[in-house]
Amino acid sequence: MKRWSELFNLPETNFHFCGDEYIYAEISREMRVESNFKALAVTEELRRRNIPGIIDIVSSNASYLVRYNPEVISARDLADYVKEIDFTKSDPAGLDLSVRIVEIPIWYDDPVTKEYSRRFRNRHQEPDLSNFDYVMKVNGFTDKQAFIEKHSSLPYLITMVGFLPGTAWHFPLGAKPSDIIQAPKYKSPRTDTPERSVGIGGAFNVVYPVQGTGSYQLIGMSAVPVVDLSDRLMDLKDTAFLARPGDIWKYRPVDESEYTAIQARVSSGDYRYKMKVIDLSPIEYIAKGKEYIEELMGDF
Incomplete structure (x- = not known):
């Protein structure tokens, strides 16, 4: 069996001591899914072994850190x-990972993110466009529904x-x-970003967990929280945070009516994440790429 670095042409991991409390392991200097899979597998095994003296273990895009x-x-x-x-x-x-697929309902091109586009237009590359329209433009889309279908697929x-x-x-x-839908970040970060807004920066997506600063292009609003400090939601009882490294999120487009209905269920504590x-x-x-992912997703 060939080693990972030979099979996928990854360099050997570089290890660095950082002060007297950290070891930093760099698998690759560029974002590659293969590198991330390895970082997830190594950090998962480190946690499983429960080595005395380890305080924290953090995996990143193509590296990991041990305190x-x-x-x-x-x-x-x-x-x-x-x-x-x-x-x-x-x-x-030996790198099989047990992960979750989680559905994130999203209202694309909503009035909240449109308003934030307007408020911070002086920090944007194209101040006359909303963030949604700008991301469509830089990715060559002229039809809104085609863009939504592409991003959520x-x-x-x-x-x-x-x-x-x-x-x-x-x-x-x-x-x-x-x-891959991509977009440059704002020229200068916003001083405010709405909680649960969905943004794109480079090839990465993010759902802002709380209100605060931000520089990703805002394309919609998640109907569900990714952080729940109220202890209302059954699926977040063990931890207030939805996200886990290695999990897969799948966006599902919703309209205003369904968005409002889901929010009401969240507020009452009745909502269950799919x-x-x-x-x-x-x-x-x-080996199989998109075909394998489609097999995993099934009818989810």
């Missing part, structure tokens, strides 16, 4: 542990969680580079 207590475990000993796990996860046959892999708690960067799966658990095989994905 440790040097009074409990030495940097060199931990580095040996991490390198050994990283080496074993270089075998694609792809499932998105959560490659990283962070920045603000509950923020999940997600990247389209199964698409050729020419089919989701299912699947086994994701990175080697199957790399």
Whole structure:
């Protein structure tokens, strides 16, 4: 069996000591789904082993970070542990991941994000266009419905969680580079962004978990929260945060009427997220691409 780096032409992971509490592992300097699969597999195994002295483990788009207590475990000993796990996860046959597919209902081209486009037009590349219309334009769309169908047809892999708690960067799966909807960020960040707004920056999508600053192009509003501090929603009882690295989010377009109805169910605590658990095989994905993703999604 060829090693991961030979099969998918990934370089060897580079390890760095950061101060006296961190080990940083860089798999690749560019965003590649293969790199993210490996980062997820390594960090999952590190958590499973529950090594004494490890304080925190964070996976990123193409790297991962381990924080440790040097009074409990030495940097060199931990580095040996991490390198050994990283080496074993270089075998694609051992990288199956248990993840969830989660549906995110979204009202595209809604009045809220249109208003924010207007408010912060002086920070935008094309101040006379809404963010939605701008993203359509830079991706060559002239028909609104065609754009919505394209954006919502792809499932998105959560490659990283962070920045603000509950923020999940997600990247389209199964698409050729020419089919990925992309957009540059604002020239200068907004000082305000509505909670649950859906944005695009580069090839990444994000649902803003709370109100705050932001620079992604806003194309719609999620009808459901990705953070629930009220403890109302059954699916978020164990954790207030919906996003998990490695999960797959699937957007579903809704109109104003359904958006309002879903929000009412969220407010009453009756809403249940549509989701299912699947086994994701990175080697199957790399070998079959879009066909494999369509098999996984089924009739979801």
